[in-house]
Amino acid sequence: xxxxxxxxxxxxxxxxxxxxxxxxxxxxxxxxxxxxxxxxxxxxxxxxxxxxxxxxxxxxxxxxxxxxxxxxxxxxxxxxxxxxxxxxxxxxxxxxxxxxxxxxxxxxxxxxxxxx
Amino acid sequence: xxxxxxxxxxxxxxxxxxxxxxxxxxxxxxxxxxxxxxxxxxxxxxxxxxxxxxxxxxxxxxxxxxxxxxxxxxxxxxxxxxxxxxxxxxxxxxxxxxxxxxxxxxxxxxxxxx
Numbered sequence: 730x731x732x733x734x735x736x737x738x739x740x741x742x743x744x745x746x747x748x749x750x751x752x753x754x755x756x757x758x759x760x761x762x763x764x765x766x767x768x769x770x771x772x773x774x775x776x777x778x779x780x781x782x783x784x785x786x787x788x789x790x791x792x793x794x795x796x797x798x799x800x801x802x803x804x805x806x807x808x809x810x811x812x813x814x815x816x817x818x819x820x821x822x823x824x825x826x827x828x829x830x831x832x833x834x835x836x837x838x839x840x841x842x843x844x845x
Numbered sequence: 846x847x848x849x850x851x852x853x854x855x856x857x858x859x860x861x862x863x864x865x866x867x868x869x870x871x872x873x874x875x876x877x878x879x880x881x882x883x884x885x886x887x888x889x890x891x892x893x894x895x896x897x898x899x900x901x902x903x904x905x906x907x908x909x910x911x912x913x914x915x916x917x918x919x920x921x922x923x924x925x926x927x928x929x930x931x932x933x934x935x936x937x938x939x940x941x942x943x944x945x946x947x948x949x950x951x952x953x954x955x956x957x958x959x
Contacts, residue, residue: 761945772936772952773888780945818888824945831876831940832901833948835888 731756735819735836742809742843750804750839752793752819760821762786762795762802763833767816776804776817780824809843816840847871849951851937857957858927866922866954868937876940877920878948879912881905881933888936894920927958 735752742748754760764776764786777786782797791806802819819836850869858864870877879891892902894912911923920939924931934955938948 763947765950773938773950775947775949778945778947820888822945822948831946831948832878832890832893833880833888833938834890837887 731758731760731821731823731834733819733821733834733836735817735839737837737839739840739842742841744811744843744845745808746843748804748806748809748813748841750817750819750841752802752804752836754800754802754819754821756800756821756823758823761824762793763820763822764791764793764802764804765818765820765835767818767838769815773818809841811843811845814841814843847949849937849939849949851935851951851954853954854952855955855957857959860927860929860958862927863923863925864927864956866924866935866937866956868920868922868951869918870920870937870939871941871949872918874939874941874949876900876942877912877914878938878940879922880936880938880950882936882953883933891922891935924956927956929958932956932958 761780763778765773766776777788779786779795785794793804816838818838820833852867877894882888892906893900909925934953936953937951940948
């Protein structure tokens with residue numbers, strides 16, 4: 730079935746370090762890909778998305794490129810801040826128009842802690 | 846900026862009781878969802894709702910669960926005969942129209958079943 734696999738954490742980095750969180754997916758249709766972020770005690774917020782192959786989503790210094798050939802959507806940031814400490818979820822939704830209702834399939838989440 | 850709201854933020858109930866979790870989706874959105882997140886685990890899809898009916902549901906959404914949009918603004922999740930394993934954070938989400946449109950999530954309701 731359709732699924733998302735992301736690297737398990739926790740990931741601990743020093744401020745200004747480079748961040749990569751790996752995400753790969755398995756999908757029978759044509760997925761759109763998302764990264765959501767969950768700050769402590771809060772709900773899920775969309776961080777970025779990409780709806781077709783080779784699209785790059787970006788927001789707040791974070792980037793991810795939809796790679797169909799490697800079925801990946803890795804999240805990167807060049808210089809993390811303490812305020813980036815959160816749980817990051819990779820997710821997909823199928824866009825096959827044949828019955829999908831757009832529900833999101835999430836990975837397990839990666840907890841990021843950034844130390845000053 | 847429009848947002849999805851949920852009430853209550855925390856609900857404590859005794860096993861076997863019924864609970865209703867409430868959500869107010871973004872006003873012009875057409876698709877509505879419930880997800881849950883058991884502590885420390887991934888977010889799981891429960892049900893999607895469109896045009897006043899359930900359009901898709903997961904295995905988790907058994908016959909103890911029901912959803913309703915009673916008045917054109919609220920979207921509720923009812924759980925009857927609650928079990929200990931229903932304890933989780935429940936998130937409501939809404940989406941405008943296209944499958945590629947962003948789903949906006951509410952802040953969640955933490956349900957604790959004792």
